[in-house]
Amino acid sequence: MVLSGAPGGGEQVPGPLIVQSDQTLLLEVDHVAAESCRAAIAAFAELERAPEHVHTYRITPLGLWNARAAGLGARQVTDALRQWSRYPVPEAVLVGIEETIGRYGRLVLETDPRHGLVLVASDRAVLEEVVRAKTVAPLIGPRIDPDTVSVYRAERGRLKQALVALGWPAEDRAGYVDGAAHPIALRGDVELRPYQRQAVTAFAAAGNGVVVLPCGAGKTLVGLGAMAEAGARTLVLVTNTVAARQWRSELVARTSLTEDEIGEYSGETKKVRPVTIATYQIVTSRRGGLYPHLEVLSAEDWGLVVYDEVHLLPAPVFRMTADIQSRRRLGLTATLVREDGREGDVFSLIGPKRYDAPWRDIEAQGWIAPASCTEVRVTLTDEERMTYALAEPEERYHVGATARSKLAVVAALCRDALAAGEPTLVIGQYIDQLEDIALRLGAPVLTGKTPTRERQRLYEAFRTGELRLLVVSKVANFSIDLPEASVAIQVSGTFGSRQEEAQRLGRILRPKADGRQAQFYSVVARDTNDQEFAQRRQRFLAEQGYAYRIVDAESLLA
């Protein structure tokens, strides 16, 4: 046993789980029963941290409602805790779980043949409470009977949002419109991995929800699988044009769809086809207070909407999503962590989490490359330290993050990587810094200013191995498939953004042909706020079980 402190008696083998009164669950990973326990609690608790010995899960209302939506009852949840817990489970936690789960489903959204969309309560007091809430009142119509109130069809999403905020999430049984049918099939040679298959099945059964898979684990394929299940006109929302092109080529390569059936709706071309891929940027572009493109796309009879990188979903898209609650919706993401804290909106508008697999598990199964993360600490020269010290507070991060002392380290890392034949990406936040590096290393630089055609050319050259080193800005954070990249060197990041760090690591997690390890380096200026922000960024990955090794630049350069 790893953790000391045997409970009284001590005859039976103590369980691997400790239930804390603050609703966190501590799971001892080296315990023999850890895996079975993880499987049991993952259904209702969110993995919060997964460092090397003890993983922390948290029981949250959203997590419990997710579980309830997936058919789990309070009894099963509390039983699981009792079964695996080493110590007696605090009474307050059990009571809290029962209460929270009990709140889900007292209100149900249904389609009534006579009155259309209605909110039905199995608990009249709850209905009385919510109809009086300021946030709910404008979304509902007249009362039909004591337990039923009609709901404006267009307000279905907003009502669900408001009810989650009130703590009385409604179960949405109003069903979906099928949308215009459009058969889509996966090609015969495409085989979904087991977890991808599970994800597709879980989603198809529910009709809405979010699938959480690590970068490189093949989320796109889950999307394709879902489209094939739906067999309807599909709108795919992606982060940028390059990602849109990649989706397009994936669709062409792996499904029965032809080029003509796929439309791209972006800043460059605006074609609406049975399967349309639109960027977040275009749907959120505004003219005269209106979202013209959003309206065009909303008017279509979609049977399925796929949200790529759902954690980046901008607010206007939430609004649109609220309007299309009768369509099937699939969210894809590597992390449900939103820097803006709108996880509740994802839950109520896109749907509950339907599938989740820990990164390390998938890595263990060989579907993503094993990775080692290294933080290289660069000691600034006295001159740089003085510059940093004298910089305006708002400039400080820039000054620290772009310190020239980093260049030598980056160069050394690149030299080693290239000598070993590793395709290498240098990723950074500041264009001037990236250009400096590119110049010094004689490598092409790819930023937001680079035309799409040029970007595609560079990506292609990188994929084929013609290009071994590429310097990229944050445009490459998302949805760029660069399967061969095995070394990523991060020279600067977006302050403390945890999901960015995860995305960047994701760039190199595609399994390598020879199964070699991916290397992720984060070059950080010591004793500046660059170091602080780096630590904050690393938290997510540390929690996912990626332990950063710290290396001094001096030892690296020596």
Place this chain on the structure above:
Amino acid sequence: MSPTANRGAGRAGTLDPVTAAIDDLDEAGLRSLLAVRPDLADPPPGSRSELVVRAASSASVKVCIETLDKFAIQVLTACAVVGDGAPADSVRASLGVDGVDVERALDVLAARYLVRREGAALRLHPVVRSMPSPAGLGLPAAALLAELTVEDLKAVCDGLGVTLRGGERKAAIVELLAGALADAERVQSVCAKAPEGARALAARLAGGPPVVYDGYGLASAYSRYATARELALPHVWLARRGIVVRHEWSGAMMPREVALALRDGRLFASVAGERPVLTTAPGDPARVDDLAQRALLATISAVERLVEHLGTHPATLLKAGGLGVRELRKLAAATEMSERDATLLVELAAAADLVASDWSTHRALPSASSDDWLMADAAARWGHLVASWLATPTFPSLAGIDDDNGKPYPALSQWAPHRAPVRQRRLLLERMHDAGREVEVDLDSLARQLDWDAPVLFADGPATVRTHTAWIWREAQMLGLGTAGALSSTGAALVTAGLGAAMEVVERSAPRASSTFVLQADLTAVTAGPLEAPVRRELDLLADVESTGAATVHRFSEASVRRGFDAGRSADDILEFLSSHGEKGVPQALSYLVGDVARRFGQLRAGDATCYVRVEDPATAAEVLRAKRTARLGLRQIAPTVLVASSSVAAVLEALRAAGFHPAHEDVDGALVTNEPTRHRAGGGAPRSGSGSGSTRAGALGDRSARLLRHDDDRESQIAELARRLASMPRGGTSALTAGGGTFAAKTTNGNLLRLLSGSEVRTEDSGARDLLATIADLVGGRNGLVRPTGPERPRAIAREPAEVARLLDDACENDWLVRLSFTSRGTTALEATCDVLDIADDTAYLVEMSTGDEIEVPLVAIAWSRALTEAEEEQWY
């Protein structure tokens, strides 16, 4: 005759038979007495007579009665009712029960020497004999009636229908009436005929207490002048018939005989012959042990949190002492407990002397002894809490309960000690133990049984038997002595084998505190179960608690590690601690964190200093530091040429000067602060001008410029006024003005006036003119507005030789003295003037004539004489 009998006979006249019997006890008798009345042996009496006196005291009898069960008390009460010397049969009769039980109870009472059998008669302990209102009964009728006057008695006879022959004495009437009232049938029939209110009152008084306090109407209750309304009052109605008798003027008491008659001759409505049995259900000892164990651990850790929290966030006491609702609420929130639990735990912690009121700061703080408690292991902590709880002479659960005014009793308010709770707790635990661990005891039935077993003891306190029972059981549950209607094995061990044995049970079952934790790369430390106190303390210092419960999660951060450095740990200390207690080693990220903080800790240092001393070179600094006279200044060298001192600047300057250095005083900008000797002036005022310290000078100048401005404004009118006054003066007055130098004509034309008068040597006898002169001097000085310098001592002598004059003027120029000189202007007129010397060059003096402000050039040869003005003279010009 035996000596004992002798002694007994000798005391027979002074001692009552029961006390005398105690006095006569032999060793075996004493032993059995002390066994049933242990309070007599504690503390051991110093002599036999002390024992007798103690045994006769009402305090000891009260303690003894607390140990009696309900039936024994009823029997004792019956004894008191039938009176000293009455036969035992009368006791049985008054109780209306069979003999066996009564006999057994009488034996119990006799063993305690509360009663003594003398043949068939029962002799009573004096305290029992004088038991007030036994069984809720009043005094016997004869005693009550004796308080009335004959007239009053006659009225009662009238009301009761007792006929008098006339001429009876009072005693006879009393006897007659008492006889009538002893007739139960008569009393019952009177009461049956009573009006509704009176009948109800009689019924109430019969049940006891027997007194009604209602002065209204009683004064005239027996009077023939009583009004109909008064006569209709229930108590008056009853009083007229002897059912109640006026007693102590303000009240009326029902005679004992009457009450007994109304109770159908029975002393008690129900005789508690049968001991109530406990209601039980099958129990589950394993579950009880499990729950009790959790409660025990939870309480220990809750008290720990409480003490720790109060250590860092002391709670403010109410004005009258104790913790109010608001502080308790805060405390409960901070320690994650319900308010009710927190309140009780504060009381338990106070009983265990872990928390106390600090009256100097008026706050609740952990006591000094809490440190030892915090460091002890679980069993020792628990043992201390339980021992304190058993012994505390207070009702811990009383805190937070509303008092008669609807305000909750504050916690920690040191209620007056009470003997009952200590004995109540023991008795309750014993009864629970008697019930056995295999059953679940119904708490209400337990309360009923306790009420029978020790009714006096359990009613003694601020609440009812039931409430006292509930309180004690809740406290026992919190301490893990039992739960769910049964004692835990710990509780059972406490009852049967004592605290030590119970602590052993706890020690065996409590999770062993570990001394290790798991360190992880995300900078957390996870401890399952409790951590040994010293380790926990160190970890608390180095990391922040993130999550508590069965396990504890700590998180390290720069700030938390720095706290360790602040507390004097070095990086090696910290890493050594982490690696010796971290089960899986120290993750690299954590050792880097410690290293980082160590590297940066102390890069900047701050300290206390009152002033600094800058020196030109390190050698001087060393000299200053070594000088004897600077030793008291607390000088420290913080850089080669910088010293700091803990003394004030003034003290440092003085000491340095005394040590032979020449320090300069500099201000925040490094500028010199000049410091000139103070010049004192009469009239209490400061010098009107001068160069004092920077700020006073500025102030004085501001003052002065204000004055000048005012003068400027007023000047015209003042001059006009002056002119007017001068014009109106008689000529003779003006002619009295004579010039000291004799060189100026007393010209009176207004145009020349100022100039003329400015010659200082003007004398006048006329006070009005003197004032005028002063005003003029003021005006003139004001116009010049020069700052007056000081300097080396000025010469007194008058210079007449050109060389002397030149030297004097030179010095005057140098030192800014004003001079008085006489010179020939343009070769014709000899003039005398006060001047400021601007320069001396080419044998010419360049002067400013003070009276006019004109610049003049005077050849040195033209100067007849010259002298420097005295300071006093100069004063007038400024």
